[in-house]
Every structure is written in C-alpha cells, then in structure tokens.
Amino acid sequence: MASYPGNIPNPKRNSLVGRAFHTFTETEHNKHRLQYQGQITDQLPDGYYVVEFFDWLTGYPTWSGIVHISDMADTRKWHIYDDIEHMATAYKIHHRNWERDEPVSE
Numbered sequence: 001m002a003s004y005p006g007n008i009p010n011p012k013r014n015s016l017v018g019r020a021f022h023t024f025t026e027t028e029h030n031k032h033r034l035q036y037q038g039q040i041t042d043q044l045p046d047g048y049y050v051v052e053f054f055d056w057l058t059g060y061p062t063w064s065g066i067v068h069i070s071d072m073a074d075t076r077k078w079h080i081y082d083d084i085e086h087m088a089t090a091y092k093i094h095h096r097n098w099e100r101d102e103p104v105s106e
Contacts, residue, residue, distance in 0.1 A: 016040045016049060020087035021072070022079045032076075034095070039084060 020039045024032040038061075042050040047069040052061040072078045081087040 015043065016080065017043055018083065020081045020084045021051070022087060022091070024077050026076065037087065
C-alpha cells in the first residue's frame with residue numbers, strides 16, 4: 001500500500017493511534033470476508049477512536065468514522081497492525097484466504 005500525506009508514522013506502543021487495520025465480516029460458511037482497510041487517527045474520550053478508511057485501489061483515505069474500542073477488540077472482525085506497512089504485508093500473505101467485499105460507494 002502506498003504511503004499518503006496523512007500517514008501517521010511510528011505509533012506509540014501504548015496507543016492505537018497510528019495503527020492500521022483490516023475489518024472483516026463472516027460469510028455463511030464461517031470464512032472471513034475482508035471489508036475495510038484503514039488507520040486509527042485519533043483517540044476521543046470514553047473509548048472512542050477516529051478512523052480513516054482507505055480506498056482499495058489507490059490506498060488513499062476516502063472517509064472517516066468513529067468506532068468504540070469494544071468493536072475493535074473483536075479479533076474476528078478487526079485485525080490491528082503496528083502500521084500501514086505491516087497491514088499491507090498481511091494482505092499480501094493472507095489475501096487468498098480472505099474473501100473481499102466489493103467496494104462500497106459512499
């Protein structure tokens with residue numbers, strides 16, 4: 001995945017800010033379906049985080065959202081990586097085992 005100007009490098013080890021992620025849904029056959037990719041960009045009060053979702057083709061941010069830590073803690077639905085480079089490597093290694101939803105138009 002290409003770097004973009006808003007990329008947050010070297011996240012603090014005790015923070016989720018700057019970390020990258022993939023989100024998943026489960027198919028009827030209990031297989032992971034890759035849903036979104038992005039980066040955690042800010043921490044808000046009460047366990048909420050701002051996340052940026054990335055376009056599948058360009059890798060650039062397309063939209064932002066707010067997610068609670070309890071949603072991100074479900075490792076069946078969220079895979080969190082140290083940074084965007086680790087996320088891209090995980091995709092290259094595992095994508096054949098992950099189905100992918102078609103991009104959603106916003």
